[in-house]
Every structure is written in C-alpha cells, then in structure tokens.
Amino acid sequence: MTHDFGVTSLRIVAIANQKGGCGKTTTSIHLAACLSHLQHKTLLIDFDPQGHSTCGLGIHAEKLPHTLFDLLHPAIAPGSLTFSEVAVYARPHLYVMPAYVVLGDLEDLYPDAESLQEAFLRAFDPEALEREGFETVLIDCPPNLGKLTRTALRAAGEVVVPVEPSFFSLHGLAKISETLEKINLHREQPLKIHALMTLFDARNPFSGEVHANVRKHFGTRLFQTLIREDGLFKEAAGAGQTTVDYAPQSQAFEDYRDLALEFLERGMDESLMDAAGLQGARRFGPRRVVGGMLFQIAHEQAQSVEIAGDFNRWIPEKLRRREGGLWQLVLPVAAGRHRYKFIVDGEWRRDPYQPLQLRNGFGGYDSYLELEHSR
Ligand SMILES: Nc1ncnc2c1ncn2[C@@H]1O[C@H](COP(=O)(O)OP(=O)(O)O)[C@@H](O)[C@H]1O
Ligand SMILES: [Mg+2]
Numbered sequence: 001m002t003h004d005f006g007v008t009s010l011r012i013v014a015i016a017n018q019k020g021g022c023g024k025t026t027t028s029i030h031l032a033a034c035l036s037h038l039q040h041k042t043l044l045i046d047f048d049p050q051g052h053s054t055c056g057l058g059i060h061a062e063k064l065p066h067t068l069f070d071l072l073h074p075a076i077a078p079g080s081l082t083f084s085e086v087a088v089y090a091r092p093h094l095y096v097m098p099a100y101v102v103l104g105d106l107e108d109l110y111p112d113a114e115s116l117q118e119a120f121l122r123a124f125d126p127e128a129l130e131r132e133g134f135e136t137v138l139i140d141c142p143p144n145l146g147k148l149t150r151t152a153l154r155a156a157g158e159v160v161v162p163v164e165p166s167f168f169s170l171h172g173l174a175k176i177s178e179t180l181e182k183i184n185l186h187r188e189q190p191l192k193i194h195a196l197m198t199l200f201d202a203r204n205p206f207s208g209e210v211h212a213n214v215r216k217h218f219g220t221r222l223f224q225t226l227i228r229e230d231g232l233f234k235e236a237a238g239a240g241q242t243t244v245d246y247a248p249q250s251q252a253f254e255d256y257r258d259l260a261l262e263f264l265e266r267g268m269d270e271s272l273m274d275a276a277g278l279q280g281a282r283r284f285g286p287r288r289v290v291g292g293m294l295f296q297i298a299h300e301q302a303q304s305v306e307i308a309g310d311f312n313r314w315i316p317e318k319l320r321r322r323e324g325g326l327w328q329l330v331l332p333v334a335a336g337r338h339r340y341k342f343i344v345d346g347e348w349r350r351d352p353y354q355p356l357q358l359r360n361g362f363g364g365y366d367s368y369l370e371l372e373h374s375r
C-alpha cells in the first residue's frame with residue numbers, strides 16, 4: 001500500500017572531546033536512552049576503557065562472558081564471535097557494546113589507527129546493523145585523542161563535541177577542531193560536526209560567556225538545546241540508570257529529550273525537506289490547537305493532500321489549501337501514540353516536518369506522534 005522514498009539510513013556518531021568531565025558519557029547514555037525512548041533502535045558502543053557508559057546503564061562488565069575487547073582482539077578468528085554474542089540489551093530499542101578496562105590494551109595490540117579501524121568496521125558493519133533495524137550508533141570516546149578516539153572518528157559520519165563551561169574547555173576547543181580538520185583531510189565526506197553545551201548553569205555568568213564563545217566557534221553547528229547542570233545525573237548514574245527511567249518528569253530528562261529531537265531533526269532526510277528548511281520542522285510539525293491537532297504541510301504544486309492514520313482508521317481525509325501552498329486540517333486525536341502519513345497527489349509520504357518515525361510493516365516508515373493527556 002505505502003510508497004516510500006528516502007528510507008532513513010544508519011547514523012554513526014562519535015561523542016568526542018579529549019577533555020575529561022565535559023559530559024561525553026552522560027550525553028552518550030542519555031542521547032541513546034532518549035532515542036530509544038522515541039522508539040529509534042540505537043546501539044551505544046562504550047569505547048572508553050573506563051567503561052562508564054557500561055556501568056552507568058547498570059551493566060557489570062566484569063560479570064559478562066565477552067566485552068568489546070574480545071570482539072576487536074586482533075587474534076580473534078573471523079566469525080568466531082559475533083556482534084549479538086557481545087551486545088547487551090539495556091532497555092527497549094537500546095543495545096550496549098560493553099567495555100572493560102582491558103579495552104585500553106587495544107592501543108598496543110594494533111600498530112596503528114588504520115588497522116584498528118579495519119577491525120572496527122568488520123565488527124560493526126553498517127549494512128548488517130541496518131538490516132538489524134538499528135538507526136543510530138553512538139560511540140562514547142575516551143578523554144584523549146589516541147587510537148581509540150581516532151578510530152571512532154574515522155568510522156563515524158558525525159561527531160558531537162560536548163563542551164562544559166570552564167576556562168580549560170575553551171582552550172581545548174582549538175585542539176579538537178585541529179584533530180577534526182586533520183581527519184577530514186583523509187575523508188571523502190567530511191565529518192558532520194555538532195557541538196553541545198553541557199553542565200550549563202544560568203546563575204553563573206561564566207556559563208553565558210563560554211556559551212557565546214562556543215557559538216562563535218561552531219556557529220549553527222552548536223545544538224540550540226542546552227544541557228543544564230543537574231544533580232540528578234550523578235544520582236541516576238549511581239543507581240545504574242539514566243534520567244529517562246530514573247526521573248522521567250525532570251528537567252534533566254527533558255533537556256536530553258529535546259536534544260534527541262533536535263538530533264533527529266538534523267538527520268532528517270534532506271530530500272524530504274522543501275524550501276521551508278529545517279526551521280520548517282518547528283513551524284509546521286503537528287501541534288495541539290482548539291478542537292484537536294493541527295496537521296500541516298507546505299506544498300505549492302500539489303493538487304490534493306490527504307492524511308490517514310491510527311486516529312482516523314487510515315481512511316484518508318482531505319487537507320484544506322491555504323494561501324501560499326500551505327495545507328491544513330484539524331483532527332480530533334485522543335491521547336496516546338499514533339502513526340500517520342500524508343498522501344500527496346496519491347503518493348504516500350511521511351510528514352517532512354515530524355522527525356519522529358516508526359518502521360512499518362511494509363519496509364518503510366510512518367510518521368509518529370505521541371500525545372500526552374492534557375493537564
Ligand atoms: N548536566 C550535568 N549536570 C550535572 N552533572 C553532570 C552533567 N553532565 C555530566 N555531569 C557529571 O559530571 C561528571 C563528568 O561527566 P561525564 O559524562 O562522565 O564526562 P566525560 O565522559 O566527558 O568524562 C560526572 O560525574 C557526571 O555525572
Ligand atoms: Mg566518559
């Protein structure tokens with residue numbers, strides 16, 4: 001029934017900054033947890049021998065039969081240990097590749113970053129991961145620019161650089177930027193760079209100053225979402241949980257949920273975006289109005305636009321054409337989760353302004369909407 005174009009492809013994202021304590025691990029586990037919360041199947045690779053992403057998710061690496069070290073060991077016979085024998089199920093839609101302190105030995109076992117990178121790509125073949133339904137792979141890097149970090153940066157298509165407000169973090173930005181530039185010299189497709197302000201404290205004037213500097217340095221590549229300083233992160237980590245499960249009503253959870261949404265928006269299939277651009281996602285996505293949910297889509301040339309979803313038993317209803325090629329319809333939608341699609345001149349397509357999507361039974365994706373009970 002459904003026709004689909006531009007099926008989402010796997011995003012491999014390194015979370016890197018040579019500076020320790022800037023929020024790499026907190027960002028890795030929370031972005032991973034929030035993406036999985038939004039039903040995006042996610043793999044978190046703990047690439048730091050300290051194994052903080054592993055224990056932060058309540059996984060005891062020392063009790064596991066295998067960890068990432070075994071999977072990447074140069075002496076391992078091809079095919080004798082598979083991805084699924086090592087990956088640990090953490091929560092619905094989230095798997096973790098656990099790290100143990102021995103992971104650091106890989107730096108000596110491989111003569112150079114290139115050979116380690118080959119082993120990495122064999123272990124994490126993007127096509128195989130995509131067949132398994134994974135949509136995002138996050139790699140939590142160690143606090144240095146050694147072979148492990150360089151391997152992650154070469155294997156990734158994107159990098160998130162967390163920056164926390166301190167004098168030293170600004171100093172370190174030049175260094176990580178230089179590394180990224182060097183890596184880009186050897187790549188056909190340059191790494192897509194994102195920066196993220198973490199541990200933000202609005203009461204501290206230094207926070208604002210650093211934020212302004214980071215924005216100057218990264219421009220639009222800095223996420224608009226700020227991660228605020230919050231004691232809950234330490235508390236949740238101590239309990240082996242993320243704030244998604246530990247405190248889903250908290251601002252700590254909301255900050256990373258907003259980041260996950262912005263991250264998804266940035267990865268949206270650009271061919272599906274029209275002149276409205278990324279800002280359109282915020283302007284046009286479904287929103288609650290008097291009488292129900294307003295659905296809208298901009299399409300100058302279309303002769304007819306319809307919408308069908310769980311809320312109208314998939315019986316297409318026509319949207320009204322407004323000035324400037326904007327199509328709109330308000331529909332009553334009950335609280336809960338709903339899948340839907342637009343039908344533009346008879347062709348089924350996702351809502352280009354809604355970053356949330358779910359795989360459907362036809363091998364494509366539906367747009368997806370979760371409506372809370374009104375308070
Ligand atoms: N937004 C935040 N608010 C408060 N504490 C935080 C926040 N982000 C991280 N932390 C804490 O700061 C410390 C360092 O963070 P972490 O994510 O481990 O950094 P990295 O992986 O870059 O070394 C941890 O104790 C963590 O719990
Ligand atoms: Mg860390």
